[in-house]
Amino acid sequence: MKSLNWLGGFALVIILSTCLVVPAVAEEEDSKIGIWQNDVSVGLNVLQSSYSNNWNGGEKGSVNWTGNLDAKFEKQFSELTNWRNTLKLAYGQSHQQDRNTNNELYWQKPDKTDDIIDFESLLRWMPKSRWDPYVSFTFTSMFDDISDVEGRSQAFNPLTFKESAGISRPWVDTEDRTLMSRLGVAYIQNSRSFFLNPAPSTETISETSTELAAELITEYNVGALDGRVDWESKLIITMPFMYSGKSTFEEDFDVVAAGLPEDVADYTTTIDMDWENTFTANITSVISVKLFLRWVYDKYDNTVTPVVEEGVLVNDSDVHNAIRLAGQFKQTMALGFTYKFM
Secondary structure, X not given: OHHHHHHHHHHHHHHHHHHHHOOOOOOOOOOOEOOEEEEEEEEEEEEEEOOOOOOOOOOOOEEEEEEEEEXXXXXXXXXXXXXXXXXXXXXXXXXXXXXXXXXXXXXOOOEEEEEEEEEEEEEEEOOOOOOEEEEEEEEEEOOEEOOOOOOXXXXXXXXXXEEEEEEEEEEEEOOOEXXXXXXXXXXXXXXXXXXXXXXXXXXXXXXXXXXXEEEEXXXXXEEEOOOOEEEEEEEEEEEEEEEOOHHHHHHHOOOOOOOOOOOHHHHOXXXXXXXXEEEEEEOOOOEEEEEEEEEEEOOEOOOOOOOEXXXXXXXXXXXXXXXXXXXXXXXXXXXXXXEEEO
C-alpha cells in the first residue's frame, strides 16, 4: 500500500510540475464562436491469410480485424462557455485456423481483440483567469463481455456512469497542440450482470455499486508534419474514498475462507491509473498506421460487486478475476483505412 501511494503521489507531482513549467498560450483570436467544430474518423484494419488443406508448409490461416470510430463535436457558445463531446467506439476479432485429427484445416471460434464504448460530455466556463470550472458526464461499457470463465457472453456489460465537477486548466491551446488538466470530484455508478448458475444456464443477476472519488485528468494532443503525424495522450488518476461494496468485504463474509486476501476491502479504495497513448501516421488521406498503447493499474475492478447470500460469496470467480495486483499493458499496431469527416 505504501509503495502504491508513493507511486500515485510521484505521478501527481510529475504531472503538476510539468504543467506548471509549460507556459499558457492564449487562444486564437479568430476562434469560431457559435459554430460546431466536428471531427469524425472511421477506420477498418484487416490482416488476412488462408491456406489450402494440402499446403505443405503447415501454416494456418487467420483473419484479424478491428473497426473503430472516433468522434469529437465541440462548440464555443461564447467567450465564456465551451461544450465538447467525444465518442470512441472499437471492436475487433481474431479468427484462427487449426487442424483436426485428420489434418484438415477448420476455423475456430473467433476471439475478441478489442472492445471499447467510451463517451464523454464536458462543459467548461472560461473566465479570464483561465482556471475553468467544469462539469462532465462519462459513459463506458463494452459491446460484448466475455469475462465469464465458462465462455458465456453478455452484451453491454458492465455499465459505468460518471458525473464529475471541478476546475480545469488549459495550459496550451494552439491549432496544432493542446494540453489541459482537470482536477475534481467524481460520483460513479456501476451496474454489472453475473451468471447465477453454471453453464449452459444463462440466467443472470444484476448488481449495482457507487463510488465517490477524486480525479485528475491530463490530456495532451499534438500534430506534426502538416497533420501527417498525431499523438493523443490521456492520463486518468482516480482516488476512490468511498465504495458501496467495501462494507460487504469487511462485514458480510469471511474473505480468507473465500480464498481472498485479508485486506481485499482496501483494494477498492486504492489509487487507479489509466494512461492511453495513440500515435497515428497518415500515409495518405485514407491510409494510416496507428500505434495504441495503454497502461492500466486497477487493483480491484469496482464494477464487480461481491454478492453474498447467507454468508457465502455467490460470484466467487468474478470477484477473484476482479483482483489485479499488477499493472496491465496493452499494445496494438495496425495499418488500415481511415476516413475523416470534418
